[in-house]
Amino acid sequence: MEICVRQLDPSKRRSKPDEKHLVFGRVFSDHMFMADFTEQSGWRDARIVPYGPLAMDPAAMVLHYGQGIFEGLKGYRWANGQIWLFRPEQNCERLNRSAEKMCMPRIDPALQMRAIEKLIGVDKDWVPHSVGSSLYIRPTMIAVEPHLGVRPAHEYLYYIITGPVAAYYAEGFNPVKIYVSEEYVRTVRGGVGEAKTMANYASSLYAAELAKKKGYTQVLWLDGVERRYVDEVGTSNIFFRIGEELITPPLSGSVLPGVTRDSVMQLATHWGIKVTERPIAIEEVIETAGSGELKEIFASGTAAVISPVGEICYRDRNYRVSDGKVGSWALKLYDEIIGIQYGEREDLFGWMRRLDV
Numbered sequence: 001m002e003i004c005v006r007q008l009d010p011s012k013r014r015s016k017p018d019e020k021h022l023v024f025g026r027v028f029s030d031h032m033f034m035a036d037f038t039e040q041s042g043w044r045d046a047r048i049v050p051y052g053p054l055a056m057d058p059a060a061m062v063l064h065y066g067q068g069i070f071e072g073l074k075g076y077r078w079a080n081g082q083i084w085l086f087r088p089e090q091n092c093e094r095l096n097r098s099a100e101k102m103c104m105p106r107i108d109p110a111l112q113m114r115a116i117e118k119l120i121g122v123d124k125d126w127v128p129h130s131v132g133s134s135l136y137i138r139p140t141m142i143a144v145e146p147h148l149g150v151r152p153a154h155e156y157l158y159y160i161i162t163g164p165v166a167a168y169y170a171e172g173f174n175p176v177k178i179y180v181s182e183e184y185v186r187t188v189r190g191g192v193g194e195a196k197t198m199a200n201y202a203s204s205l206y207a208a209e210l211a212k213k214k215g216y217t218q219v220l221w222l223d224g225v226e227r228r229y230v231d232e233v234g235t236s237n238i239f240f241r242i243g244e245e246l247i248t249p250p251l252s253g254s255v256l257p258g259v260t261r262d263s264v265m266q267l268a269t270h271w272g273i274k275v276t277e278r279p280i281a282i283e284e285v286i287e288t289a290g291s292g293e294l295k296e297i298f299a300s301g302t303a304a305v306i307s308p309v310g311e312i313c314y315r316d317r318n319y320r321v322s323d324g325k326v327g328s329w330a331l332k333l334y335d336e337i338i339g340i341q342y343g344e345r346e347d348l349f350g351w352m353r354r355l356d357v
């Protein structure tokens with residue numbers, strides 16, 4: 001399928017934001033990619049057009065029944081000016097797994113990749129230059145058929161928007177305080193927790209706001225059935241270092257299979273660390289925090305890469321982790337992954353893809 005490009009009139013191009021004051025998710029590049037799906041014709045009309053509002057019927061099914069999915073990845077500008085992506089085919093495949101779960105159509109990963117490459121080619125000046133900054137890329141698919149009544153839609157829109165984002169830890173690593181939610185759950189096994197779909201974020205808001213009011217940055221989510229086993233933290237995967245072992249909950253259906261999670265597991269294994277995927281009960285976390293065996297907790301995700309946890313609140317008691325500081329494994333993983341993403345460390349696993357832009 002050919003991708004048509006309609007460039008924004010050069011006089012209408014927006015000025016780039018000051019790279020020193022980039023705010024995540026606020027500023028978007030000049031163009032976006034779009035393609036339409038109908039049951040009769042499949043995906044068609046792939047195009048790059050100036051960024052702007054979508055015209056949509058108020059009865060569009062995504063607006064009523066939440067049939068929508070997305071992805072999140074980044075483009076990194078290397079010191080030599082080249083632009084590289086980190087394991088983008090993982091995001092393309094995950095979009096299709098989310099699509100299947102949400103009864104939406106697949107989109108050929110090769111088309112997704114070409115769309116990203118061509119879009120970044122058109123907006124390459126939007127990929128920031130300052131150290132640690134990047135271009136955030138948000139592929140999205142939504143049900144646009146105007147229809148009231150619950151069933152999978154027959155018409156969809158796939159689009160990609162991008163925008164420059166700052167280094168997550170511009171002020172240095174800052175361990176976060178997390179709150180264990182026993183009353184509210186994000187998702188349950190058998191639900192849609194393993195899909196990157198809108199519903200999961202809507203259902204996380206209430207508990208996240210409560211935690212924020214109490215002074216915590218993120219919610220630690222327990223499984224929705226027994227409310228005992230750790231699932232995730234905020235919108236990130238979670239790791240525990242107990243003794244010299246790295247433990248993360250298994251992909252049981254209520255955990256999002258993070259690309260960063262997988263990368264952490266591969267790197268740690270490569271370093272000779274014992275990495276275990278197993279259910280981990282909150283009691284075990286609290287007990288080992290008390291005994292000192294729990295050395296580190298950290299979250300993993302595209303936005304922050306690694307986010308160390310310095311304190312955890314469970315049943316109105318606070319437990320310090322790593323003395324409130326950044327654990328050595330969290331730091332080592334962070335440095336290594338960032339180093340690979342910016343071409344400063346050897347890409348042993350062949351994760352990076354250079355864009356021909």
Ligand SMILES: *Cc1c(COP(=O)(O)O)cnc(C)c1O
Pocket residue numbers: 072196232234235236237256257258259260261300301302303
């Ligand atoms: C996106 C996401 C993650 C992290 O996935 P990455 O591919 O590492 O960015 C983890 N949990 C949830 C709920 C997510 O939406």
